[in-house]
Amino acid sequence: MTETGVSHTIVKICGLSTPETLGAAIEARADMAGFVFFEKSPRHIDLETARTLGLLAQGRISKVALTVDADDAALGDIVDALEPDYLQLHGQETPARVAAAKARFGLPVIKAIGVATAGDVELARAYEGVADVILFDAKPAPDASVPGGAGVAFDWDLLRNISAANWMLSGGLDPENVAEAMRRTGARAVDVSSGVERERGVKDAAKIRAFVEAARAL
Numbered sequence: 001m002t003e004t005g006v007s008h009t010i011v012k013i014c015g016l017s018t019p020e021t022l023g024a025a026i027e028a029r030a031d032m033a034g035f036v037f038f039e040k041s042p043r044h045i046d047l048e049t050a051r052t053l054g055l056l057a058q059g060r061i062s063k064v065a066l067t068v069d070a071d072d073a074a075l076g077d078i079v080d081a082l083e084p085d086y087l088q089l090h091g092q093e094t095p096a097r098v099a100a101a102k103a104r105f106g107l108p109v110i111k112a113i114g115v116a117t118a119g120d121v122e123l124a125r126a127y128e129g130v131a132d133v134i135l136f137d138a139k140p141a142p143d144a145s146v147p148g149g150a151g152v153a154f155d156w157d158l159l160r161n162i163s164a165a166n167w168m169l170s171g172g173l174d175p176e177n178v179a180e181a182m183r184r185t186g187a188r189a190v191d192v193s194s195g196v197e198r199e200r201g202v203k204d205a206a207k208i209r210a211f212v213e214a215a216r217a218l
Helices: 019-027 047-057 072-082 095-105 118-127 178-185 205-216
Strands: 010-013 032-037 062-067 086-089 109-115 133-138 167-169 189-192 197-199
Touching: 010 205, 019 032, 019 047, 019 205, 032 047, 032 072, 047 062, 047 072, 062 072, 072 095, 086 095, 095 109, 095 118, 109 118, 118 133, 133 189, 167 178, 178 189, 178 205
Parallel strands: 010 032, 010 189, 032 062, 062 086, 086 109, 109 133, 133 167, 167 189
Antiparallel strands: none
């Protein structure tokens, strides 16, 4: 994944929910701030909070609205409140649904793909040319209540020969392992949530800084 004028590793801090932790991500010079709109997640924010955080982020960091199988009405409310730069579709959205959301809201789309096997990586091919960015995340357990943010990594070697042009690596990353993950996969864009938390759903400013520094050290 690349952004115009950006040559360093792209870093996304996901699941931000307070002005303080958003400020920490901005101060650490992360590129993207992810905001979760999924009530089952401990990182979920309401529309009023989204409006507040969106104003704080405006012009300082790219805003990403993460949703899970949301309909157009829900997406419309989120877009109005946050004014995101990207939509992140983290559910079972089909390529057709990705294309429809992109056309309806005029925003680039990040599509998350849960990975446990090589076959899961192959599924991303159906989204190439439809989604603007493919995000490879660890595939949740069948009984999981949320589709990500569990702090679990997958076999990074599965991404050695992927064909997607713009992609991000997620799933179980933290300040200690992100450099190794990047070396093994060739990733130049990384996404973190639970790996920079002091407790579930609560971000830690020092860990955010450490993660950005580690990702940019290569």
